[in-house]
Amino acid sequence: MVWYRKETGEEEVTTAPASWRATVMVVDDEPDVLLSVTQILDANNYRTIGARDGYECLMKLRERGDVPDVLLLDIMMPGLSTKDLLNYIESDNRLSNMKIIFLTAIHSQEAEEIGLLNSRQVVDFIEKPFTVRRMLEAVEKAIGKESDSESE
Amino acid sequence: MRAEEGIFTRIIEAIQDIGDIGATVDEISKRVSLERHTLSKYLNQLRADGRISYKQIGRAKVWFVSKAPLQHIFRLSEDEKTYTEKIFSRILSDMPEGILILDFDYNILFMNRYLVALYGDCVGDKFHYVFFGSRNDPTEIKELIDGRVEEVETRVEDVRGRILDIKARPVENPDGSSSIIAIIRDVTERVKNEERIRNLSELHRLLGEAVNRSYTIDQLCSTILRNLRDVIGFDMGDILIYDPVEDALASYSSYSSHGVSEEVKECERILAREAIRRKKAFTFTRFHDSGRGIDEGGERPEPGEIVTRMVEGYELQELHAIPLKTKGAIHGALLIFTRRGRKLSEGDMDLLEGISESIAGGIAKIKAEEEWRLRANVIEISAHPIFMTSPSGKFTYANPAFLRVWGYEAEEEVVGRPWSDFWVNDDVLGVIRERGSWRGSLVAKRRDNSEFTIPLFASLIIGKKGPLQLVGIVNSGIR
Structure with missing residues (x-):
């Protein structure tokens, strides 16, 4: 199985595996984090979409016909605030089943204080640095499937 | 009035009669009909009061009636002052710092409005008593009086806890005698502010x-x-x-x-x-x-x-x-x-x-x-071997259990070495990097190159800027 991706994680896969486990949109302004996370998810049979900030995430969510199953979202990003992005997602019925996982350097207490954990779509909060294992488990839990990433 | 005032007046008149060149003790003694010893006692009392002063010429003292600079200006009425004296007295009186004039016996001859506001009008009193409540002068003004220095700059605390900056110089009077002129500034607020800023800086430094x-x-x-x-x-x-x-x-x-x-x-x-x-x-x-x-x-x-x-x-x-x-x-x-x-x-x-x-x-x-x-202690005491490597596989940490199972004695022996020194299969490292985590049995390599198979779970750790480390946990219970 071969597919290609631009370094930024911006481009979609060109050749897809026969069956994706789910579609995950990853939003992070750090290119290395975006690249690593999308590559790892790809390697674990997830279909991935990358976005470098809230605006890009918003545009892709609006333009795409299909809706990602999971949104892995960094909190501290330039441009559109995470809160505004969440407000948009909550207001769009099409996105109401999309699960959101925060992937961030701030503490959950801080996120709670600024009201980011109020959304019913937010299902997990992963503090950086995190193990990939922790992230994969969170994604698997969000889509309600058991992990098969542990076996060779 | 003191009983000796009559004698004092006679002595002062005698000195004035002799003229501007000053009077020796012998000359005064003849005019007031007092023997040297008694006269000396009175002369010293008058000097202590600031009313006369002397100049040392060779071994003899020549006495003058004090004509303190500035002082007389303030004792004249406005009508009696010349234009220059009026301007000069106003400048001195209204200066935003203290002007003090002393004779060489520490008698205050003049203090301007600034000092009067702080200490009251104390002309005629001893400087050290008024300012410091002390019998002796705690400043370095004595150095000026003794002629050891030309100028004194000092910071002292007065009797009320004020911090004063004093700058003093000797000045020669018209009669040839000398006085001390001092500029005095109350710097208490400034010093306190400086101290506060210093303490604040220290506080922030300490916090950091x-x-x-x-x-x-x-x-x-x-x-x-x-x-x-x-x-x-x-x-x-x-x-x-x-x-x-x-x-x-x-x-x-x-x-x-x-x-x-x-x-x-x-x-x-x-x-x-x-x-x-x-x-x-x-x-x-x-x-x-x-x-x-x-x-x-x-x-x-x-x-x-x-x-x-x-x-x-x-x-x-x-x-x-x-x-x-x-x-x-x-x-x-x-x-x-x-x-x-x-x-x-x-x-x-x-x-x-x-x-x-x-x-x-x-x-x-x-x-x-x-x-x-x-948490680090938990890792240290864990019975399971735990290690960390850079994303490229270079070892950065190994816990005591890892060292024991692999046959090493100290962490230093392990840190910096490549993945291949401890594991036979290099491909797994690539898989971990690609997929983020890996679990399975792997052939390990001891220090003595003997091999053993052991279950490994490994995961990449991703930080704020991307992949940071790879952490591996070995289940030592299965050999």
């Missing part, structure tokens, strides 16, 4: 150092409290740390000029809990002398009998309670109490708010470090 040097919370609190006291001068102070798990408050450091009773500790806990509940600072101020207090924090809960009793018992004026909060949590409260009559300024309050944020940040960091040290 306390956090960076991994102080304990105890050390952080006591250091901050001690230095904070130098800056704002409170009477009682405490930092109480809140434990949300046990819902308890603990005092790590306190200062009190009274000694702290159990009742005070209880009051502190009440106030700290209130600050934590409100999540913002509040002040409880005693008003009038009734012993009752008024809460200035917007809400008005009853302070309670025990707090009111403490305010009365310790004669306190203000109780300030400031929560120690970071964005994510409340870590405790800073309590500052002042004694009756002492109120903190707005600047002091701004400082307390700022400092409380820094203290909270420091406490949060120390707590996090302590927690991580505890």
Whole structure:
């Protein structure tokens, strides 16, 4: 199985595996984090979409016909605030089943204080640095499937 | 009038009669019909009063009637002054710093309005008594009188605790005698401000150092409290740390000029809990002398009998309670109490708010470090071998269990070495990098190159900027 991706994680896969486990949109302004996370998810049979900030995430969510199953979202990003992005997602019925996982350097207490954990779509909060294992488990839990990433 | 005043007048007239060249003791003795010894005694008394002075010429003293510079100008009425004298006297009188003229016996000959406002009109009195309440001059003016220096610049504290900058020089009088002219500035406020700024800088430096040097919370609190006291001068102070798990408050450091009773500790806990509940600072101020207090924090809960009793018992004026909060949590409260009559300024309050944020940040960091040290200990004592490598596979850490199973003695022997020194299969590293994690059995390589198969779970750790490390946990129970 071969597919290609631009370094930024911006481009979609060109050749897809026969069956994706789910579609995950990853939003992070750090290119290395975006690249690593999308590559790892790809390697674990997830279909991935990358976005470098809230605006890009918003545009892709609006333009795409299909809706990602999971949104892995960094909190501290330039441009559109995470809160505004969440407000948009909550207001769009099409996105109401999309699960959101925060992937961030701030503490959950801080996120709670600024009201980011109020959304019913937010299902997990992963503090950086995190193990990939922790992230994969969170994604698997969000889509309600058991992990098969542990076996060779 | 003293009994000797008649003799004094005769002596002064005798000196004046002899003329501007001055009079020797013998010349005066002949004119006033006093023997040398008695005359000397009177001359010294007159000199001590500043009414005459002498000049040493060879071995002889030549006496003059004092014509102190400046002094006479202020004794003339406005009509008697020349235009220049009028201007000069006004300038001197209105100067924003003190002008003082002394004779060589420390008698004050002149003091301008600035000094009169500070000490009252003390012309004729001894300088050291007026300024320092002392029989001796504590400044270096003696050096000028003895001719050892040309100028003196000194900073001294006066009898009322003012800090004075004194700059003094000798001046020659028209009669050939000398006086001391001193410019005196009250720099108390400036010195205090400088000291406050110095203390503030020191406080901020200590805060930074306390956090960076991994102080304990105890050390952080006591250091901050001690230095904070130098800056704002409170009477009682405490930092109480809140434990949300046990819902308890603990005092790590306190200062009190009274000694702290159990009742005070209880009051502190009440106030700290209130600050934590409100999540913002509040002040409880005693008003009038009734012993009752008024809460200035917007809400008005009853302070309670025990707090009111403490305010009365310790004669306190203000109780300030400031929560120690970071964005994510409340870590405790800073309590500052002042004694009756002492109120903190707005600047002091701004400082307390700022400092409380820094203290909270420091406490949060120390707590996090302590927690991580505890977790690190768990890894250290784990029976399972645990290791970390860079994303390229270079070892950065191995716990004692790993060293034991692989046959090494010290971590230094392992750190920096490649993946292939410990595992036979290099491909797995690529798989971990690609997929993020891996679990399975792998052939390991001991120090003596013997091989064994062992279950490994490995995962990449991703940080703020991308992949940081790879962590591997080995199940040593299956060999």
